[in-house]
Amino acid sequence: MNERIQELIVKSNGYWEHGDHNMPSTVCFQEEDLKKFAELLIEECAELAKHHVMNISTYRDAEFVDRQIKQHFGVEV
Secondary structure (H helix, E strand, C coil), rough: HHHHHHHHHHHHCCCEEECCEEEEEEEEEHHHHHHHHHHHHHHHHHHHHHHHHHHHHHHHHHHHHHHHHHHHHCCCC
């Protein structure tokens, strides 16, 4: 699993239920923690998109992209 994804899981209080040789490990969340993980992931994606847009456009355009991604997923702006 991607190291950054693992960091976001830990930051949102997710945890692993370790499997054995027949069953892989499982990532587990309480409902509120899963919501926090999703918000962290969306915020990071929006921030990344904003930085890429700023390289080819204006800051105003970048902020628009950032807001649109967050609004699409219901993350407070």
